[in-house]
Amino acid sequence: MSAIEDQDRPAVLVRHAPSVPADVLRQVCAGIEEEGVLHDVAPVHTVDEEVYASVLAESLAHGAALQSRLDTGIGIDGDGGIVVHHAKLPVHHPAYAEQRPNRNASADPHAPPHGRRAGTAAARLVTGLPLPQQQAVRRGRGDELTARCSAML
């Protein structure tokens, strides 16, 4: 499950900014593993700090999906915003997005930890099961910024 040693392994590729909290990464991987699917995690270093975080996650996810033998990738930005992508989907229409938890909002004690749902969603794209309920989506996106992100990958 460590770095990109076996490029050919059928796995969900997880690509993240180097500063992603370790626990978010761990929960994303747990979500994939619980559904019985393999994953492959690696940080992406060429990050332009000015880029909007959510756009970054989207492009990372799309790039990962294009590389994955399972056509499925996850991108995580430095703040823990997560996007799940499928290679056949347009870059601006990801399959699933999990926002960074709002610290002010009172957390639902029964909700799974942040990152788990996104991992589950990615694995289910592979296994063909309905995706978990999507949270309310708030996205900021700009085509110019996305273009810069894509160019980096």
Added chain:
Amino acid sequence: MLVVGVDIGNSTTEACVAEVDGGIDYLGATLTRTTGIKGTPDNTEGAVTAVRRALAQAGRDPERLDLVLLNEATPVISGLAMETITETIITESTMIGHNPSTPGGCGIGVGTTAPIGDLADGAVPSGPVIAVVDRGWDFDRVAGVLNTAVELGTELVAAILAHDDAVLVANRLRVSVPIVDEVGAVERIPLGMPAAIEVAPQGRTIRTLSDSYGLATVFDLTPEQTKQVSPVARALTGNRSAVVVRTPSGDVTDRKIPVGELVLSGAGKTLRVDVDAGADIIMEHLARVQPLDDATGEPGTHVGGMLAQVRDTMTDVTGQSSAEIQIRDVLAIDTFVPREIRGGLAGEVALENAVALAAMVRTSGSCMQIVADRVSKALGCAARIGGVEGEMAVRGALTTPGTDKPIAVLDMGGGSTDAALLTREGECTAVHVAGAGELVTKLIDSELALDNRDAAETVKRYPLAKVESFFHVRHEDGTVQFFTEPLPPSVFARVVCMTPDGPVPVETRQSIDHVRRVRREAKRRVFVVNALRALRQVVPGGSLRVLDFVVLLGGSALDFEIPDMVADALAGHGIVCGTGNVHGTEGPRNAVASGLVDSYASLAVAVAS
């Protein structure tokens, strides 16, 4: 002379414009929503709208309108009630039988329940142990504690988790044990009690805990105790994983609620029938008291409550006292209702048997004359009642290409199914039976546990499909359809209804085959049963063989499968059956409105000659 026929139905008001001068020249037809309850003065507004719209479409000046013909709406109103007749209750928490999407490990483990907190303290309980893991425990920590406990000598045989972590924990354990997860009420599991956990291999269902003797073997039960736990076994059948905890006082009761007797009177007889006996027996008894004068239920029982409910609704609608309201037809249907098991720990459901009753009430008369007077005032032309609904429907149906007398029509609406027969000699008989589109919707709603009438209506009206990728769906008939725009992720891998606005997911975990079966069975039990029942009542001698042509009319005749189902059922009797096509252009709509114009024209000709 310019004439408009207007048919006020339960949900739609239809109009047909024609120029009548010796012959009839049909100029067009239109429909609008019925205003108010059918047969009440509130209908005027919808009728006027329909007339104006029809004239505008035909390009005729409303000033030139000579006559509006209204139908004598049959004062028939239907009501529905449904009641479960069994209920599964677990008096002490004794079982968990649900299907978490991903249980861990496989096999069966029998031991004593113990909280994971005890094992974390380093204690080594004697005998086999089933670890119970509460909320708030991380999967790595659970695996660590359990591994340490096993090293210290604990005989771990299984685990029950609150979170969706079973595969994660199983992958990290050094021993292979069955693990059940997503148990919502984990805190209610009795601790220190003998329990058994079974997880079946992928693609299989459990074998031991879903078998009465399997349970008897596991828990060393006496024959008497085995009898008591057999409902548990039955409730667990078909699951991939299950937990049974044996508590001393725990037992599951399969209680039958007294449903009561239905009292049917008619044809000089009074018959009493136990609703428990099921729909077939009820309908058999009903056939013996035709024509029905009234139906009542034993007070204080479920059936009494159901019929009282129908009467109350009727009282509200018609303003008559409940003593005056007589139930003139009943359709009983056996159904099942998924209900959450009382005492279950993970929201388990059991399929409870239920009976649905549709009842039809004849009211003491309609207010059509008032509607006619008001229409006349609003439009400044003559308006009168042109004929009785059933007869007019047959006349309209006769304009369908390829039909001839004797002809029968089946008008399949929302509240009731109506049949009318026109003999070669021109005699017309009509009947109304309870149960139609609304009942189908209700059956679909309860059997799929949708708890949403609109969602059930969507399932009823549109074919199903399974979304197989972002770019294609597989329809229920097995064909695939490709999309150039990606489908939304919210429908990915779901069972959907293919509506004109795109795929709409059905909120169920059931397979597409199951949803399809429920939908088709609901339609069959209402429309096929009612088609045969209604036709037998209009045909002399009750033999369907004497019929040649049957024409299907009404909103449900536009359904994508009901006409085929009815035609299939009638084909065996040598009957030509198909969907009406009034004037060869209007489809199964507008039959009554056209019939009104047609009937007026033939009278005018008769008078002239």
